Amino acid sequence: MMQLVGLGMGTWNIGEDPKKKKSEIAALRYGLDNGVKIIDTAEMYGEGKSEKLVGEAIKGYDRSQMYIISKFYPYHATPELERKSLEASLERLGTDYIDLYLLHWRGAHRLSDTIRGLQELQEEGLIRNWGVSNFDTADMQELFSVPGGRDCFANEDLYNLDKRGVEYDLLPWQEENKVNFIGYSPFNSGSGDTIRVTQNLKMVARNHHVTPHQIMLAWTMRSGRILTIPKAGNIKHMQENIEAQDIKLTEDDLCLINSDFPVPTEKQPLAVI
Structure with missing residues (x-):
């Protein structure tokens, strides 16, 4: 199984403000030019505006050298509607396939129908892999009990210092079970809320000569086993995200961080933005 790990580029709220368009495209291209090949988007983001902007940003790049993730609404989770959603996404993105296509969150449609539709799209080469988003453990177990469910390639959930359940x-x-984990909103900013910058976080950041936000991002990548997808709307932010890949947190750093943001010791409801 190909492993999705390290740093990708998130695009939530990107492409919605024409005044920011130039800066957002420049940020995505800077990422691509500097080794960040994974872009995560969704039909929901700006009702297609995010995908459209991604499509503009990747024009002229070698498609085979990038990895595009998109998502479809739960109320489009039937074979017929998935196909319609995908065709619209492909047109906006200006590509003829999507590397990973995710059910954005659970809805009313049967998982067996959703999987059947995704399998057809995969067989036709329109998507390379499929997965889910905002699924908790019980949802994943149920998915695995449905025919074809074990082919789920990834699950994308909220994951950051403050939300580590x-x-x-x-x-x-x-x-x-060999299902890739993608963590969204590493800064928790999607909720309009941000992670509190504690004295310990500042201390760890000072020791590494980086910002507290770079520590937050490095923390999500510390295991080398998950993919994190921060949004960056300008080149400076993208540069900082890229630099965070080189930060190696020590056991002492992690102890300081854990004292403010404790390791979960019991089951918590799945956090969602």
Whole structure:
């Protein structure tokens, strides 16, 4: 199984403000030019505006050298509607296939129908792999009980310093069952809320000569086993994200961080933005 790990580029809220378009495209291209090959988007983001902007940003690049993830609405999770959603996404992105296509969150449609539709799209080469998003452990177990469910390639959930409940049971389950884990909103900014910058975080950042936000991002990548997808709307932010890949947190750093943001010791409801 190909492993999705390290740093990708998130695009939530990107492409919605025409005044920011130039800066957002420049940031994505800077990422691509500097080794960040994974872009995560969704039909929901700006009702297609994010995908459209990604499509503009990747024009002229070698498609085979990048990895594009997109998602479809739960109310489009039937074979017929998945196909319609995918065709619209492909047009906006200006590509003829998507590397990973995710059910954005659970809805009312039967998982067996959703999987059947995704299998057809995969057989036709329109998508390379499929997966889910905002699924908890029980959802994943149910998915695996449905015919074809074990072919799920990835699950994308909220994961950051402040929201680390998935470490208790979901991350170990996915590792055991060889399902890639993608963590979104590493800064928790998607909720309009940000992670508190504690004295310990500042101390760890000072020791590494980086910003507290770079420590937050490095922390999500510390295991080398998950993919994190921060958004960057300008080149400076993208540069900082890229630099965070080189930060190696020590056991002492992790102890300081854990004292402010404790390791989960019991099952927690899945955090979602």
